[in-house]
Amino acid sequence: MSERTERSEGREGMPSQYGMSGASSPLWEVFVRARRGLSHTHVGSLHAPDAELALRNARDLYTRRQEGVSIWVVPAGAITASSPDEKDAFFDPAADKVYRHPTFYEVPEGAAHL
């Protein structure tokens, strides 16, 4: 979910009376290594004011069922994503290299046996 759409309009109408705190926490992308020997896999995102809290929140949110042995958190803003228009140029050259399996997109929780 690191590839957010670029626009940030989306407010439906007038500003809210509850948008008072102003101090909105940054978004972090969370990657979990499910078991020793596997690579870290993107599992979702969360909000936290800083990296220390982000890491702890990630532990509580994404590994409640012992889904991981290691966690990375990355500020969402630090991720540069390719755009779908570039997809062919980016990825087609790798299409015949079947031994390289990308693991980034799929694999929601419980993707054991993969």
Next chain:
Amino acid sequence: MSLDFTLAIGDDALVAAQRLGEWTSRAPEMEEDIALANIALDQLGAARLLLTYAGELEGAGRDEDDLAYLRGDREFRNCLLVELPNGDFGVTMAKLFFLAAYQSPLYTALAGCADERLAAVGAKARKESAYHLDHAALWVKRLGDGTEESHRRMQDAVDEVWPYVHELFAPDPAAPVDPSTLRADFDATVSAVLDEATLTRPETGWAPGGGRDGLHTEHLSYLLAEMQVLHRAHPGASW
């Protein structure tokens, strides 16, 4: 005496879990709601192991639920610290911080004690407790060194709760772990975190106690009334 000691630390964990559970759906941020529930679950888990063992030591056939639901407040042995109301998030973090700074060395020491059952609980709970301490310390620092308002609130919370920590370390040489031996560790942890949080450690003066003897604050009876109401309304029922 192992029984009194086991009841005391089991009741600490149970009452702490009950208070933390009250935060559910009320935390300052949704992520924190989940964190508080995790800590409550850890405390509750430790309480169940300890109360089950206490029931066995007692030898009267009482299980964890008999002990949790069918004792009155004069029979509870928890410290006063855990039964204090949650207050605002700062008070809750002060309570959790002091509790974890006590439980963490306690469980570590317990893990090496001669009683195998208690040692097993200690070995399991000390990891959890280290996490609780980390979590609470992290918030004490953020609130202490955050905004002017949060600093004021956090200092007030520390001042308010501090008197209740002394009871935790009353000497008990006969216990599997003598609580007085944990004080130095506790003081070192507290000083380091409060310093970093730009908070002042309160002077020690008034030092209420009595929890270990079943003499509690007025709050515990209400807490138990709520916790026990349903169980007591259906004597002998299974759930």
Next chain:
Amino acid sequence: MYGNDFAPPEDAPGGGLLGEVEAAEAALREAAARARRGGPAPDEDVEAYFTDVINADQKIEPRDWMPEAYRRTLIRQIAQHAHSEIIGMQPEGNWISRAPSLKRKAILLAKVQDEAGHGLYLYAAAETLGISRDELVDLLLDGRQKYSSIFNYPTLTWADVGAIGWLVDGAAIVNQVPLCRCSYGPYARAMIRVCKEESFHQRQGYEILHTLAHGTPAQKAMAQDAVDRWWYPSLAMFGPPDGDSTHSAQSMAWKIKRFSNDELRQRFVDMCVGQAEVLGLTLPDPDLRWNDERQAYDYTQPDYAELMRVIKGDGPCNRERMAHRRKAHADGAWVREAAAAYAAKRAERKEPVAA
């Protein structure tokens, strides 16, 4: 978490649904594995490309072009779903402090905690559509976005916790399982995760009712009373009858929604009848009977006028639920501000060192 005292899977309902979730997950992988189309060709119409991807049962991903209405529909639906999880913590959270055994207390705490987690997974999915969680929370607190009306009913007894698990979570799962195949990738993936976790919720509710129904006469009466109160509101969770539902057709075409309200409602009723028999409890519908011709149960429709009243804000607990959420948000403002201020201070202190 300590212990492993969640209900064992045997004799529990919903196993078939969990199988469907797994099938959806497998389908998601298969779709991903099929020869993939890159982006639209330079001269290709993006809209035709979008339709192609949908028709091929491939997933739309966040940076793909999508019709504005598709985006808005998804934001609304995912957000309402997320809000429902968060507001839904309240009725059950109401019984954490009074749970009748320590084991039940632990299970309920874990369950309500899961609801918070599900809310967060869903907010994260909605955020991929270009709206922030803060904005969504504001829309909820302002009352401009809704949550499931079921949570505006009170939990009066412990048995309500069981009834919510069995009926409300059961209805939610029937609703959500098809969403695991939704055309929008982040939503489908979030739903797979949510549905897997929800199956434990439904089982724990069913187990509570089963224990009560086989307990003392007072416990059994409590269980029956809860089922009597939760049955029709649960049926209403599937929304208005098909003829009156406004969003359905377009959502079906976009593969956001895959079955109609009435189809899902029927499916739920058919599931519940047998489960109620095992419990030894009665569903409060004298006209409930098997229809051999339709191969389905005939049943009495819920009171849709009541549903509309609750949606409009006049349910028993609408005001309380919103007040509770607003208070938590307002009471936490100083904490969130402190954390932000602390992070800013740290970042400032760090920079000169790094430079």
